Amino acid sequence: MINKILIANRGEIASRIIRTCKELGIGTVAIYSEADSESPFVSYADEAYLLGGSRVQESYLNVAKILDIAKEAKVDAIHPGYGFLSENADFAQSCEAAGLIFIGPKPDVIQQMGNKVEARKKMEEAGIPLVPGFSRPLTDSMEAAAVAEKIGYPIMLKASAGGGGIGMQAITNEEELSKAFEGNQKRAQLFFGNGDMFIEKLIEKPRHIEIQVLADKFGNAVYLWERECSIQRRHQKVVEEAPSSFLDEETRRKMGEAAIKAVQSIGYHNAGTLEFLVDVNKKFYFLEMNTRLQVEHPVTEEITGLDLVEQQIKIANGEKLSFTQENVKRQGHAIEVRIYAEDPKTFYPAPGKITGLSLPEGEGIRHELAVQATSVVSHFYDPMIAKLVVSGATREIAIDRLKEALENYKVEGIKTNLPLLKEIIEHEAYYQGDTTTDFINKYIKKIKV
Incomplete structure (x- = not known):
């Protein structure tokens, strides 16, 4: 039974979740970084705990510290909001291992759908219409060029683990693809820890x-x-x-x-x-x-x-x-x-x-x-x-x-x-x-x- 929730997020979405919890009579715990100490969501919650420094690695991505606070505050569940750890399968698994309810889908489903290549495969198996593309990671720009030639330009180069437009670029010819592939691959590796790239046909004016x-x-x-x-x-x-x-x-x-x-x-x-x-x-x-x-x-x-x-x-x-x-x-x-x-x-x-x-x-x-x-x-x-x-x-x-x-x-x-x-x-x-x-x-x- 959920009686108390820790909100593993900040800003407007933290306040949004707290508002509903108050209406349901559920206790709320906010976590915050040093930079957010005066933010409205901190005082809005029933309880608030300092996570650490202002950088996300020191605070909102610090899984061990979040779970320690959850244990100290005796919460039943964690709501991840959006962004940060909301689609992190390892975090969801860690919540479950700690005996906490993760307010979201099961970790294996998060893992499957968070990888765009795997998600394409799952949807293809389910008979859901897909943009024509290549449903496995590409090894290098040469393989990408061969695939693009089969699909036909223009194409969209994408990071398999991407989001927010990072690692994504519209490509109109082979020369553009050759220049773009390695840079987007490196960007994806930097932001997501996964440099896998794939290609889809570009749907124009969608x-x-x-x-x-x-x-x-x-x-x-x-x-x-x-x-x-x-x-x-x-x-x-x-x-x-x-x-x-x-x-x-x-x-x-x-x-x-x-x-x-x-x-x-x-x-x-x-x-x-x-x-x-x-x-x-x-x-x-x-x-x-x-x-x-x-x-x-x-x-x-x-x-x-x-x-x-x-x-x-x-x-x-x-x-x-x-x-x-x-x-x-x-x-x-x-x-x-x-x-x-x-x-x-x-x-x-x-x-x-x-x-x-x-x-x-x-x-x-x-x-x-x-x-x-x-x-x-x-x-x-x-x-x-x-x-x-x-x-x-x-x-x-x-x-x-x-x-x-x-x-x-x-x-x-x-x-x-x-x-x-x-x-x-x-x-x-x-x-x-x-x-x-x-x-x-x-x-x-x-x-x-």
């Missing part, structure tokens, strides 16, 4: 659409509709919305059913997300699976009325899903924008002290915050400081509310990406739903400071 799923330990699974996450910069999502303005009901249903088929084929339980590329003809292809809570999960909550963190905890606690697919209704439209501490001209992180923070209020506005008016944004971590989520009865209403909210969103003392977000949302192409993955490159001019 939509990036993902399906949120929940699956319990009794074989029950549901999909909670889709999120469109096509507006990206350097393969990082910037704007997410639900539902997609592009999909028709038949494609939406087929994608949902494919996602359920996929999770049941691998014995998955807890919350997860199947990511797909969708071409201009609405043909969809499996891209990857995220075996954790997504950054953009609030838009799904807004259109379904479900609390995904609550569902995660209940599933981890051994409870059956309390609803079936027929009960999962969607209502209205929701859009999320990620607010970063970054220079809007160079896009480089812009850490520093926030000297003023004024948030918009009104119907359909939701905030997920990592900071407060006096916070110091550290250079040690991801520069995302907040998420603004706006919902309405229709996409048009949600967009209008978001435009007004962005105009009234004020962060002083540091630079942010608010100018970029305003330009995206105010663009006619966005309003018309022309949101393919090349949106920013195609439509957005260089942002002025």
Whole structure:
């Protein structure tokens, strides 16, 4: 029985998890680094323990220290949030070995789906549509060139253990591939400890659409509709919305059913997300699976009325899903924008002290915050400081509310990406739903400071 949870994360997602735990009457334990000692999530939790230094290796990736604190605090479970250790199979295994409930899928499933080559194989076995590609690691640029010739350019070079766009590059010819292979391989080895690379056919002008799923330990699974996450910069999502303005009901249903088929084929339980590329003809292809809570999960909550963190905890606690697919209704439209501490001209992180923070209020506005008016944004971590989520009865209403909210969103003392977000949302192409993955490159001019 889960009565107390340690949140193995920081920032807005830690606060988000704590909020649901409080509503459920579950005790919370925060862990924090020296740089995060004054962060809001630390005081929001029932208890808080210092992990160590500001660097992630000294704190949020320090498995031994996290488990020591969990033992000292007498928690029943650990929620990993997203990022850091959330998709680390060894961490999940260590939690289980310590007698703790890991709020997520089983370690072997995390391992399988975290490796993109292995994930492709599993989905191929399950009959899920795949982007044409080569489903085993490539040894060198010569082998990569031979495979690319068979598939046909353009292709996408990817790191097998990658994420966040690291080790990923679009390639249009053999010369580009020869130059790119070794550099991306080294980058993947540095970031993920795994330099395996593979190749997929590049789907041109695609939509990036993902399906949120929940699956319990009794074989029950549901999909909670889709999120469109096509507006990206350097393969990082910037704007997410639900539902997609592009999909028709038949494609939406087929994608949902494919996602359920996929999770049941691998014995998955807890919350997860199947990511797909969708071409201009609405043909969809499996891209990857995220075996954790997504950054953009609030838009799904807004259109379904479900609390995904609550569902995660209940599933981890051994409870059956309390609803079936027929009960999962969607209502209205929701859009999320990620607010970063970054220079809007160079896009480089812009850490520093926030000297003023004024948030918009009104119907359909939701905030997920990592900071407060006096916070110091550290250079040690991801520069995302907040998420603004706006919902309405229709996409048009949600967009209008978001435009007004962005105009009234004020962060002083540091630079942010608010100018970029305003330009995206105010663009006619966005309003018309022309949101393919090349949106920013195609439509957005260089942002002025």
